[in-house]
Amino acid sequence: MTFDFSTPRPRRAPTRLTSARLIAALLSLAVASHAVAQDDVAPAADNPLNLPTDVKIFGKYDPYVRKANAIVNGFIITDTDVDQRLNLVLAANSQTTPSADETAQLRLQVLRNLIDETLEIQEAKANDITVDRDAIDQTFARVATQFKQTPDQFTAFLKSKNTSAASMKRQIEGELAWQRVLGRKVEPFVSVGDDEVKGVISRLKASKGAKEYHVGEIFVSATPETDAQVHANVDRVFEQLKKGGSFVAYARQYSEASTAAVGGDLGWVRAEQLPQPIAGMVTDMQPGQVSAPIAVPGGYSIIAVSDQRQVLTADPRDATLSLKQMAIAFPKGTAQATAVPRVSAFADATHKMAGCGAVKDVAARFDAAVVENDDVRIRDLPVALQQQIAQLSIGQATNPFGSVEDGIRVLVVCGRDDPEEARAPSFDAIYNQMTEQRVNLRARRYLRDLRRDAVIEYR
Structure with a gap:
């Protein structure tokens, strides 16, 4: 359609x-139906509506x-x-x-x-x-x-x-x-x-050196008459976000700000660039956190902080790494206790190996798959790995991470290009x-x- x-x-x-015109139309339809019935054969007892056996439907029924x-x-x-x-x-x-x-x-x-x-x-x-x-x-x-x-x-x-x-x-x-x-x-x-x-x-x-934040916003407008209902609605959205809901998806669907089309992304901002109620909240938030609804002029905002950095200061997490990943797999159904000895031996071997040149030999000993990537920013790695890998020297490896079901992995640093001054x-x-x-x-x-x-x- x-x-x-x-x-x-x-x-x-x-x-x-109007009611009168509607009644007249129904009466006309009834009279016309009665006239047709007088000319047709009287309906059978088992077919009181006198419906045809071969019904042809006009139009698609959805x-x-x-x-x-x-x-x-x-x-x-x-x-x-x-x-x-x-x-x-x-x-x-x-x-x-x-x-x-x-x-x-x-x-x-x-x-x-x-x-x-x-x-x-x-x-x-x-x-x-x-x-x-x-x-x-x-x-x-x-x-x-x-x-x-x-x-x-x-x-x-x-x-x-x-x-x-x-x-x-x-x-x-x-x-x-x-x-x-x-x-x-x-x-x-x-x-x-x-x-x-x-x-x-x-x-x-x-x-220079002050903190700035990568912020996302969901804004919903409210008036004095709708304030209670809107507040209840944004509270429900916040509860869904706490359970793991996608902030970007909710921003696209619910936010009334023009940034809704880009998932609520406000970009990098300093606290003083934000309205006071939001600025006070952002400075206390850590990357990955989502705020409870904040009352702002004209409605309510939910704020997400995805990252933070210092103004005009080089961030170590912007360093670009050359990495080799070793991954060992376990047969389906392997128990955790059964996997522990192999994982311990794998960790010991990767910590003792002499640089990236030894990756091939260690991988062969543990039947590990090796993947190389020469353009990985520390910032783009999972948060749990960022701090550890930022402190590694070239040739060193992370602790093993992963799971028995998905495989145990280790990252080895084979090169590093530190970021230029911001x-x-x-x-x-x-x-x-x-x-x-x-x-x-x-x-x-x-x-x-x-x-x-x-x-x-x-x-």
Whole structure:
């Protein structure tokens, strides 16, 4: 089914039958049915409806297409749309299983997101901004590539999760349409002065050595009337994140900030660049932590800190390593106690070996597989390994890690290129970041106004 988005906002509410007209229509239908019955053979006792034995169905019946859930300026959002988008969220967080109450709350949030998405697409159409199918398909193909699948394979995967490629493409269309609306209606009217940028650069140089953080944000707006409900909703999202839910996936689905399209990523920021309630929280967080909901002007934010570093200071974790990995495997069903002696001997041999040149001989003794990689940053390794491997000299090996089921591994450092002294971000990088922050603020207001002026009917 296709829908026409070309009619500009606001749309007139659809015409409804009054009670009198509805009754008249039903009476006319009854009279017509009675007239036909007089001409036909009387129904048999075992077939009171006089139905034909050879029934021919016109049109395709789809049991998953149900009643409208909401009508936004004339555009219908069905239960099917909500279910498929909800399943998309659940598929991205398959390691957690929300309760029935949590699922109901997630469903409400998904409906709100679909309404916003529809308003964004309609606003693009009203401003003669179109998103062609090729752009949508190309973005869909890039997403499929992230899953190491072709578009057809990814479509089948989505179907297996009780969602659809159409649902994801609709979300992609909304994101692209909104980006283009902001590019035409907001960004040209946002200005950042050269003096402002130079001031930031000066402050960066003055704060050399201070900490900065790689931050992600989920922002949900609230009014005094909706504050309690919104707070309860973001609390539920936080509980899912604590259980292992994907922050990026939840940011894409629930965040009302313009960074939702990139999984809520705010990039590298210093605490003083953030609103005070968030700044105070970020400085106390460690990489990998997610904050409880924070009350901010206009709503609530959930903050994630994925990393931290010092301003304009070389970070040892940016060193590039040349590594050799040795991995030993165990037959399926091997008990932990049975594997311990072999693992201990493997650890002893790797600690005593004379540099990377001995890797081949040690691997042969333990029937270990060897893999080489000459371009690995310490920062990109698992957090549990970073500190240990940063302290190793060339030729030394880590302690064994892994599991009996997945194999026991050791990394050997065969080369290291230490990072250069960090430099201040370029004028253009700072200018772009400041522009994005101001566009983000105006985008929130823009969407708020669209909601206020929309004709939304809930069914």
